[in-house]
Amino acid sequence: MTAPIISLKNIDVTFTPKGKTIHAVQDVSIDVEKGDIYGIVGYSGAGKSTLVRTVNLLQEPTTGSVTINGETIFKKEARTAAQKITGHELKEKRRKIGMIFQHFNLLNERTVEDNVLFALENSKEKEAVKKGKVAKLLELVDLSDRAKQYPxxxxxxxxxxxxxxxxxxxxxxxxxxxxxTSALDPKTTRQILALLKKLNDEYNLTVLLITHEMDAVKEIADKVAVMQNGRVLEKGSTLDIFTNPQAELTKEFIATATNQDQAIATITASDTIKNLPEGQVFAQLTYSGNSTNEPLITSLYQHFGIVANILYGNVEVLQGTEVGSLLVILSGEQDNFEDALDFLAARSVSVNILKGEQA
Structure with missing residues (x-):
């Protein structure tokens, strides 16, 4: 089996400003395969940016190991000296790890062309070769006509x-x-994410996507880790995380990314739900495309006499698989509800009853 291109094992990062101990990252282990787009999501202060800065040792871990392309570039256990690469070897390793940030970090006094050329200052290539490379890169990001402009x-x-x-x-x-993408409007965010996906597809570029927006992860990531207070709460394929989230924070992120939270809030505030008749339940059904080949709503009525009134529906496509969510009012004989719920569960349909006798 091929080794991961990035392997972070038991990473701890601790700061002690003015004698106060801050555990920015706590015992985090993540493997990223070559060609992955790996999303690391969490709110500000979760430790995600500190974690990824250990990949190129811009931030040295307090303990743990960092392995890039099968080479361990940093390793430190408790109460032992760190083993790490330094100097020219570290500089060369960093050259193979590109970084982009929220605030662009461009040189305002240099043209677009010269900003890109700046990254090649230490290259031994001839100037004409470097400029040719810059021209190709600007074409790749669709900025050839802006080469002589300033930021x-x-x-x-x-x-x-x-x-x-x-x-x-x-x-x-x-x-x-x-x-x-945090400083960009939604349309521009989608364009930048599409560009990252293009680079991943065409050049097999491995992307670490650090974000507080699960929507960005949903758009392009293959895998995702959710962080809070320096720890990874859960990790896995994007499809698995979206269809079967375990942590409450993950569920919150997903509800926001799929607009489910807004839909639930709006519908819950409606007179229909406020005055929900006895014997009816307001529920959320969540399923993925490979969960069932049956027409679920029809089956509920045919087998159990349960009528589902659909109030809201949403379908996403994650990693080529449809993932759906329905907000429904279920009504029928109460004796049949438990069997109906078992029927849905057997077909990997998650049921969250939001209001009613079963809640």
Missing amino acids: SQLSGGQKQRVAIARALANDPEILISDEA
Whole structure:
């Protein structure tokens, strides 16, 4: 089996400002396979940015090990000295790990072309070769016509495209996107995510996507880890996490990303739900495309006499699989409800009763 391109094992990062101990990252282990888009999601202060800075040792772990492409570049156990690469070896390793950030970090006094060229300052290639490479990178990010302009003349999305071109200048194997879409509007965010997906597809570029927006993870990530207070709450394929979240924070992120929270709040406040008749329940049904080949709503009525009045429906496509959510009012003979719920559970349909006798 091929070794992961990134392997973080038992990573701890502790700070002690003014004698106060802060556990920024606590015992985190993550493996990222080559060609993955791996999302690390959490609110501000979760420790996700500190964690990914250990990948290129911009932040040294307090304890733990960092292995890149099968080579352990850092290892430290409690009460032992750190074993790590330094100097030229570390610099070369960092050249193969590109980074883009929320605030672009462009040089305002340099043109778009020169901002990308800046990443090649230490390259031994001839100037003409470097400029040719820059031209290809600007074409790749659709900015060829902006080469002579300055950052102040660009939109936020265009600035981020320059930052991506610059991050690709040294032909990295890994690209770290640290909240790179947080300062952008929704339309531009989708365009940047689409560009990252294109780079992943066409160049097999491994992407670490650091974000507080599960919507970004939903768009392009293959795998995801959810962080809170320096720890990973859960991790797995994007499909598995979305269809079977375990942690309450994950459920909260997913509800927001799929607009389920807003739909539930709106419908719950309606007179229909406020005045829900006795014997009816308001429920959320969640399922994935491979859960069942049966027409569930029809089957509920045919087998159990349970009528489902659909109030809201949403379908997402994650990793090529449809994932659906329905908000329904279920009504019928109470004696049949338990059998109906067992029927749904047997077909991997999750049922969350929000209001009614079964709640």
